[in-house]
């Protein structure tokens with residue numbers, strides 16, 4: 019095994035090897051749907067700094083060639099119940115829930131395929147995940163398995179392969195850990211606690227105390243029927259059915275993970291570990307990470323587990339899009355929304371009535387749901403001069419997180435012989451945890467699903483946070499050179515955990531924050547919003563409704579934030595709120611408006 023876990027659990031504790039399906043069996047399930055390049059290409063042959071040359075993405079030709087009809091049309095002479103801008107996981111989840119209730123829906127996606135950051139693309143026999151690769155919410159029990167539930171909403175089911183770990187950390191060396199702090203987050207909770215406690219024996223009780231608090235949250239979430247927190251009829255119903263769970267969640271709404279961690283843990287090195295536990299999914303340390311989100315992430319990884327969808331992460335979006343169409347909805351690609359049409363001019367009176375595409379087509383709807391970031395939705399599709407007050411507040415409280423620099427590599431399988439863990443985190447210096455190009459995230463999905471690469475090869479997808487400003491004002495030649503230089507540096511660092519990586523690499527494609535901006539249509543290529551000051555837990559995050567009537571936001575700039583299962587939850591909430599506003603689900607209108615006012619007062623004050 020080349021990516022060694024430095025401390026191995028006692029044999030009795032070690033989990034069984036993952037059930038990796040044979041290549042032949044997996045390829046039968048693999049979808050060869052339409053593809054197109056989400057990353058920019060880097061030329062025919064790359065000269066690596068250590069003297070070898072490898073094939074880079076040669077052309078923008080989709081691989082394999084498109085085999086499906088790509089719908090680019092939907093009727094424009096009807097009024098839809100909902101026009102959804104963007105077919106990322108947030109938009110698709112909303113649309114799936116809406117069509118299942120009989121709503122007339124059109125999803126307008128700028129790109130050629132569904133899924134947004136959770137899509138995939140194909141090159142030379144490799145199927146690469148665009149961004150997301152660590153899938154929560156794909157379990158089979160409880161109520162928090164939101165991806166499974168969302169697929170079921172439109173009659174779909176997917177096969178996935180269980181990951182034996184959520185992630186393996188390769189953290190900085192210190193006096194106490196001369197070989198580095200190496201921790202595997204095992205699928206079994208007790209095994210993870212044991213491994214971490216072996217590293218920090220004096221904190222055994224504190225470790226259990228902190229993570230057990232997370233279970234209080236998760237167990238409360240996991241009995242609720244998860245829908246819109248902006249809908250009082252539903253909320254009161256859940257309070258009546260599950261009073262303890264709701265009160266527990268309410269008590270954590272304004273809490274951040276760092277506060278709870280410090281209640282139980284004193285060791286500064288262990289507190290730094292809790293910071294990176296949060297950072298890898300929230301891109302901020304524990305003090306800025308809402309405790310409810312930590313409860314969800316730190317427990318679902320052991321409850322439903324991390325599961326890799328067979329055929330690649332992009333299959334989820336493809337299945338959802340097909341399901342939406344089967345249920346009577348429309349999903350239109352190459353549909354670039356330039357403007358959200360708003361009638362009325364006075365704040366409070368304005369109403370969204372449809373959208374206009376770059377090619378001039380107009381789609382009218384009783385509601386408009388934007389899966390673009392709030393910055394793209396308001397500044398770019400409505401007008402910076404028309405920002406509602408609540409949006410001004412959002413911009414004060416939240417800023418754009420960095421984007422990512424990504425490296426998609428095809429490597430000879432020998433270099434990863436015996437490797438069983440899909441996700442790894444590498445950090446050499448704690449002081450650089452929050453810096454651009456500090457933490458390196460690694461995903462090797464072929465250890466779970468070999469069908470993603472040709473026989474004898476693996477995929478290594480490595481990415482690191484980076485700012486778009488680092489890529490501005492470069493000539494095309496400078497841009498290409500900068501990409502190659504940084505890619506070489508990242509590969510060199512990765513050799514610490516994958517010796518021989520550079521020599522084994524046969525294919526490499528590089529994406530920068532500019533690539534993310536261009537292909538995901540996210541301002542500055544941002545990964546999502548992060549708090550600009552200490553947040554009051556989840557209270558300051560906006561829900562789905564906006565101050566413009568009929569306009570809703572879904573995705574990672576709405577409650578509960580970043581994460582594929584998080585944006586799917588945001589889609590469940592959004593669809594529920596829209597259905598009640600359309601009269602397709604029951605509500606109590608008088609209570610509704612009073613509750614809406616109360617909620618915005620609490621949020622504005624928090």
Ligand SMILES: NC(=O)c1ccc[n+]([C@@H]2O[C@H](COP(=O)([O-])OP(=O)(O)OC[C@H]3O[C@@H](n4cnc5c(N)ncnc54)[C@H](O)[C@@H]3O)[C@@H](O)[C@H]2O)c1
Nearest residue numbers: 104106107108128134135149150355539573574580581582
């Ligand atoms: N960006 C990454 O590299 C990355 C990595 C890991 C995880 N993720 C996760 O992915 C999730 C993002 O999900 P999401 O649903 O909020 O957003 P998303 O960015 O994945 O999807 C938004 C979709 O809307 C489309 N779109 C945007 N503007 C449009 C317009 N004007 N017209 C038509 N289509 C338009 C985009 O093409 C995209 O498909 C987040 O949870 C994030 O944590 C992202």
Ligand SMILES: CC(C)=CCC/C(C)=C/C=C/C(C)=C/C=C/C(C)=C/C=C/C=C(C)/C=C/C=C(C)/C=C/C=C(\C)CCC=C(C)C
Nearest residue numbers: 152267268299311314441442459460461578580581584587
């Ligand atoms: C009054 C009122 C309003 C209220 C009352 C009380 C109550 C009832 C409350 C309730 C609440 C709720 C329901 C909530 C919910 C929440 C949720 C669902 C959440 C979720 C979350 C999730 C998350 C956050 C997730 C995330 C994830 C992520 C981000 C991931 C990512 C990953 C990555 C990036 C990593 C990768 C790695 C490598 C590659 C290594």
